[in-house]
Amino acid sequence: MTFLSDELLFFIDLYLNLILGYAILIMSSYLILAYLSAKELRSYLKKNSFVDYDVLLTSEFAPKLSLIAPAYNEGFTIEENVKSLLSLNYNNYQVIVVNDGSKDNSMEILIKTYDLELTELEVHSKIETQKIRGLYRSRNAAFKKLIVVDKENGGKADALNAGLNIAEYPYVVCIDVDCILDKDALLKLAKPFLESYGKRIIATGGVVRIANQCVIKNGRMVEVNVPDRLLSRIQVLEYLRAFLLGRMAWGRLDGLLLISGAFGAFDKEIALLAGGYSTKTVGEDMELVVRMRRHMLENKLPYSVSYIPDPLCWTEAPEDFKIFKKQRSRWMRGTIETLSFHKKMCLNPKYKLLGMISIPYWTLFEFLAPGIEFIGVITTLVFLVLGLLNWHFFFLLVLFVYTFAIFFSVIALYCEERTYHKYPKQADFLKLLLAAFIEPFYFHPLTVYAALVGYKDKIKGTSGWGEMTRKGFTKK
Template sequence: MSWQTILLDIFTYGLLLYSVLLLSGYLFIGAYSIGEVRNYLRKNSFTDYRVLAGSNESPSISILAPAYNEGANIIENVRSLLSINYNNLEVIIINDGSKDDSLEKLINAYDLYKADFFVNPQIHTKPVRGVYKSNKAVYRKLIVVDKQNGGKADALNVGINIAQNSYIVCIDVDCILEQDALLKLAKPFLETTEKRVIATGGVIRIANSCEVENGRLVKVNLPRQFLPRVQTLEYIRAFLLGRMAWSRLNGLLLISGAFGAFDRDIVIKCGGYNHNTVGEDMELVVRMRRYMEEQNEPYKVSFIPDPLCWTEAPASFKILGRQRNRWTRGTIETLQMHKVMFFNPKYRLLGMVSYPYWFFFEFLAPIVEFLGMVAFLIFVLLGLIHWTFFLGLLFFIFSFGFLYSVFAILMEVLTYNQYKRSRDILMLVLTAFVEPFIFHPFVVWSAVMGNIDLLRKKNAWGEMTRQGFTKKPN
């Protein structure tokens, strides 16, 4: 047996073993999420959110929305936040040194004046240039902060310092919230008594091609463009299956930076958001969990399957590549910062299951896949490929991925069914068929470039250009 054959066997069976473990993980996640979704829907059917909406006993919440060059959507987005059906609420918009007219638009639209406001610097941040409040009583919940540019993490830390309420909800300012979003997000903090809920999140959906009127989503449409549409499918898989399963295990490591609620007291004890990583949302959740484990306090990171928040997804490969590059760098930085937990029984499920899963199947997966492609091309040139075996394996993996996506679509139809037209469901299924040939290779390449950029010590956020939401026709 030649060394080339031995090398090929090691590569083939190693890749096969890795694939089996990865697919087994997906099978478990898909099956395990069903029970959590069913349990939530059953309990939710007995909840009257109107009681919570008007109650002074509802958890006090401060919404923190960093804004950098968001002039295209800023007025609509703030109007959406102010119209949320929740009693005990303040809305804090943090203008992070925008270069566009975001601040001017806010001042004019909401009749803002520069107020005398004491900022308690519990977390160190870049300087605050001014705090603005409205002359109009109808906007009494609104606080606008103008600060020196320091990035999203620094802006959120300013919001944490200014916030007066027990819980903070961090949201991307380009998002549109459902009217009952905060009511549903606050519910886990109320109903869990034996464990302290330190963070909770909900499903994020894609708003491209949806119609927005006065800051409210008035009509849900499946995105017309391919990239936002395939991200719609990706988000359904990730949130409705993946995060629900991890929530049931109490092993969730990530609450989306687009929309998540946190116990402000624990956030401050942990030092707030870390501005040394571009993955500040994941890193904060991991640090909070690590803190609770080290304090030996019972806790939970919760997740609910309700579609609570709608956001504009990248519609070009250029912007999408920047986003996925940044996500990759943020994941690696978080894993590096908390590597002490890797297979460390002191951290129980967090160290023995959650961290290793993210290391092997979130961080390593695109690297393994890319190296597999390179090795495949080399073996083809050397004439060492067993084509029958290779094509069979390729067909199996493609079929598994397609069926997993179809299962996620089925779960969506059976639960919240946001896309009610049969044509939209068919388009999602066709998108699932095309995804492995266009979208997935690009995402893998973006992740590989994220690894390379991290090695080159590139820590730029990458500017995210917005197109703006579709307005409802008059």
């Protein structure tokens, strides 16, 4: 009996130390990434503080861009969003809106608002897609940059591939049609393609921010506000951490696995050579970046993936848990699928930093973390019921994790305040600070639960992309 007790105590101590070790490991990685992000952010701001983007605007060397915006049941926001895309501060670009078999009035709104008519356009179908029902151009010269593709529903990846087939220019910018872009977004996004020396820039992305409760006028962001709903307010913090303290570091290391599907630019030739967007995953944005990078590495071609910290794109975040759960479970399924498709890259020195650091990191801290946390909670509850829990150690661990979570959010807020300062109202800053204290008890459990749903859906074979109901932007 004594031996059994000693064995049990050893198991409990081992379990607690493993939990503590994992927590320290993940927190240490966050701090390292935050440090690298701060250095890269400081360097970027110093380098670009005196850039005159008007020179790029008038330059004959400015890259020609094709914007591809898939739309499915976006009737609430599509008019404002297309206005935003057509009024960007850039010369050499076209806008391709792909109506992916919407069941609402999206197509009717587009035809009426932009005076569209059926046209004949030569389409070189390098990638097979669902049937295209019609191509539309505007009779109004003011909208000459606009092409609208009406096609049968095939999902977001299929719609993007249709846009790739039609795109006339060497670089494509893939954007969610529900997003609002900063007026200089294309100027800043195009700049890395001009600055590459010796390496081919195959993709670049920028910061995405939350637009809930912000005010939009004529397709432009005119007033930035913190969301009223707590769920979307905490997502502001989450996005600040992810983009300012995470992707900045991976951009510095040139180890980015993900260019946000909401807004990213790609070298069209490499995207097509890699096979375009995969319709076999709901994480098509991440999977394409990994496949493009894999293509370059396997063919021993020098390349880079760039990242811009400027807040270039604003999107509507879920405001209720039902929609939030669908979104985050889909993100988890996309992560699992991408890591599964490219599992041969993991810890494979042939794929350099991508295989030795980026993919293992994503596997350990993005894919496995929710499952590890869930197992930890269940095991802790079992120990609690059996009276085997070391309460002193347990409370110290909880306090440690809670304090770090707040600290990391405060760092993100501090970086935002010292750089782009998009939330100038003191009340908004205080709301975000208060949200940082609430997040570990409210938002974090929801994200873990949604990720677990993603595990379950993947095991069950769920393949649907899911729908996100939009409320629309506040207009002025």
